[in-house]
Amino acid sequence: NDIVPFYGANQAGITTSPQDNLYIVSLEVTTDSKQDLIQLFKEWTEASALMTSGNTVGDTSTNGNLPPKDTGEAVGLSPSNLTITFGVGPSLFVKDGKDRFGLRSKQPAELVDLPKFPLDALKKEWTGGDLCIQACADDLQVAFHAVRNLVRMARGKAVIHWAQTGFQRTKNADAQKVTPRNLLGFKDGTVNPDVTSKSALQKSVWVQKGDGPDWLVGGSYMVVRRIQMYIEVWDRSTLNDQEATFGRHRDSGAPLGKQNEFDSADFEAVDETGRLVIPETAHMRVARGDGKHSILRRSYSYTDGMDTKTGSLDAGLVFICFQRRPSTQFIPMQQRLAKNDKLNEYIVHRGSALFACLPGVQKGGYIGETLF
């Protein structure tokens, strides 16, 4: 069975075991009618429930005089564990000082533009957005079909601001389904909150009552960063240097000085010359900090042709993480990383967005109903 239920207490695509492919778009709302927006969310809800269960959108009657309701490229394909996750950005509430839909009083204090971090080299065309649709599936055509049809329904109400595909090794290619590797060759996703633990998710991922406005309870904040990797530079660095960058062994994924991927890291250990085995600047060490605030990482690799400025491949990570409170989770973490992470020699952040992923919805309701 490769269906992930669309309806539920929380949206799917957050704690769902990551599918092979990602297709994520950010949209700008062009209508100024709140009713239009509500109507759009209703149509999106119905279509998403259909597509995630392997159906086409709209009726299948073939009237040769009209464009088909469904674009057709997923006909006959399995649902491929498709999930569709919707989010709203800060600019949906207030843009250029304007309360666009009378929602100003509902904007959570946490849903504001992320601060500018040192070393950020953000491009407008990869940054921000009023709405977000994240589609994940074990088949890229299925994910693309979902986004395409949802965007099509938004005609006259919203336009695409940026779009990004992402991939991992397919589960087909990895019989053991171990932690996937990113494009720097390291296992990525080893240390993450336990998605089977309700208390871990309540602590780190799902917005709780009292955190802010009630409409977002059961939702989650999603940070998206388009991070380009200088892969040519990386490929010329030594294995020792690469391992020191992350604080882990490349092949096993074990913390430096340990044998196995899930062994606990010894941050005190020193080598025979008295130097820390896991350097002060190792990504894993800096990201963890005091270990009190974790995020749920759910990133994908991307390749996007070539970087015409340098002639190298444009490749990297669509870094995605979910959390209950960006101000105590992603933001301080990224502030530490921008300052101290050895990985900064090999990466640059080109895009950024923050969205509040809406709470889940039950059959008969619609996504966003608590907000409007």
Ligand code: HEM
């Ligand atoms: C750990 C790669 C960006 C947060 C790791 C690990 C790798 C990695 C290989 C070790 C294995 C693991 O636990 O998954 C990368 C790459 C990045 C990147 C290639 C950029 C291209 C970021 C960013 C953040 C972040 C932007 C958050 C601001 C973390 C955290 C851990 C981690 C929280 C786990 C730390 C721990 O052991 O407690 N990353 N990462 N990473 N990364 Fe990143």
